[in-house]
Amino acid sequence: MTHIDDLFDIGTSTWLDDLSRERITSGNLTQVINEKSIVGVTTNPSIFAAAMSKGNAYDEQITALKEARSAVDDAVYAMSIDDVRDACDAFTGIYESTGGKDGRVSIEVDPRVSADYDATLAQAKELWAKVDRPNVMIKIPATDESLPAITDALAEGISVNVTLIFSVDRYLQVVKAFKEGIAKAAENGHDVSTIHSVASFFVSRMDTEVDKRLEALGTDEALALRGKAGIANARLAYAEFLDAFPGDLPAGANPQRPLWASTGVKNPEYPKAMYVTELAGPETVNTMPEGTIDAFLAEGGLHGDTLTGTADDAREVFSQLEKVGIDIADVVKVLETEGVDKFVASWSELLESMESRLR
Template sequence: MTDRLGELSAAGVSIWLDDFSRERLDSGSLQELIDTSHVVGVTTNPSIFGKAMSSGDAYTEQLRELKATGAELADIVTTLTTDDVRAACDLFTPIYLATEGSDGRVSIEVDPRLAHDTQPSIEQAHLLRDLVDRPNAYVKIPATREGLPAITGALAAGISINVTLIFSVERYTEVLNAWMDGLEQAHDKGIDLTDLHSVASVFVSRTDVEVDKRLDALQSQEARQLKGKAALAVARLCNEAFENAIASERWQTLAGYGARPQRPLWASTGTKDPGYRDTLYIEELVTHGTVNTMPEKTMQAFADHGEVRGDTVRGTYDTSREILDAVEAAGVDMVDVFAVLEREGVTKFIDAWEELMTTLQDQLDKL
């Protein structure tokens, strides 16, 4: 029987699960994915936590205990989420140790309502790092304009960061600069850079959803032929930007201090268009030294019929530029696309967070 996920892992792609819940921990589901599907990390976000806490009774007993203490709702949410992440970090510790910190990672996001507030984001990154209290935890900070200095500030304090909600090559390049700024400041403070890790999460499928919608509106054969190509082009050019950064003299200096590369992470890799191959954003983004975080449904699809055809990223950069140029020439304003995607991404996470708060309040009222 072909071990397709094993082939993907052997190609240098770290397989992370884009889903998490206490039920996964308690039932052994997460451990099974580690044992059978080459899963070496897990990512969370407000939507994932909201879904986990709105179903089942895995949190009921702890909610009852927290209610008895008179804790505020925001503190209860923080306690529940950091407890889950800490337990998952413990589960992944053997992988963390075996990979010298590259994998075995679990992410927890700052309150999405802070996406446009730099200093409060840095302060919450400190809080979450301290509450989880595990070396293999990542704190997620969105790559908004205000998030960039927060990323630098958190890294400068020795906090490992998962940068999230990246949609454009331009913003990704700014993230690379913010990351290296943070490393340089951390080094100046005497922080050991070998223990400071980061990934940069480029969201993939959402780009095709927005671009394809605009291409359809143009009602031309030329425009329709470009559908399903923009997201991969953006991700591949982000990888080129990463390669350029790693080849720079600035990075070589940091590497000499023991710094680790900020690996590109492909997020939002489940296809939204049923007309596309369900493993599209896995198969076409295979290159060594990257992470692909997948919904379980997509992971299962790849295990069943995915294909590893060697490196599908390097060597595509010129073609990727031509694709994005063609999309622009057809009449799609990509700058506006990226602005809309970032704005919608932040809004979706805020809505999910507030829905989570409402759900927990309703559960507390019923206890």
């Protein structure tokens, strides 16, 4: 038993926020599953950019793709899809033993099309078909334009990881899109019990942006609020989750679980597992970089369910932030724009690097 097993007993599944060809072929992924109680994996453009820019694990496939004169976008997705498919196979046992709830591996649509409904939906369907594993999840960002694509992907029977959520208001839109999608899936004759979804709420990025503004204010009242916004924001979202589910879902449908993303601590002054111990609760997922996993395994610090019944305290945190002059709506606007832009930048850098290797 590990601290992660204890976390699982509270109701939070731990997914690894990282994947690479080397991690798979070396046996490391199997090792972290067996030794660290990891029950899923998430990926994003930044993760694949880092994986494909290091070592020589992809050299053989790059040579084959070069000989086939593959377009750079096709080549990058071919390598990503192979990694995700192999990771899905590694998690098959967990997927089956949890009834599809865990054992999931996520792959993201091209962030450059996040403002294009048609392109987003088309790529979600393409990735679902090409990975061809029941335990894959297709990540779609929660942008205004992509919300209808989330609904329609679910309606096609696709399991969806909705990513880049920074506000409770946006989360409520995601819940609405999910419920509409599951209802359509049932109408379309899909077995809704096989469709799973998570709503990825980003945590540490909220603190990074709010803390910067608090430090600029510099008052004692402002500085005392550092490191509190991210957790309070997630706890308010969790309260909305409890209100929304199970709710009016078709028979046999699964609730869309909240997923805590961006849980690596950015400020070294904060406890390394802060976004784990303070966001533990039933029906949730926490996707962590391995450094956070290792810190939590070493230090623990769990003190039960830290989500249920915390909404009033979380609202008080936001009331105090407003009083000292923090414009949360503007914070969210900045984070939503930066969230997509950062993934686009990582993807573009990867494409440029891969183009030179292919040509």
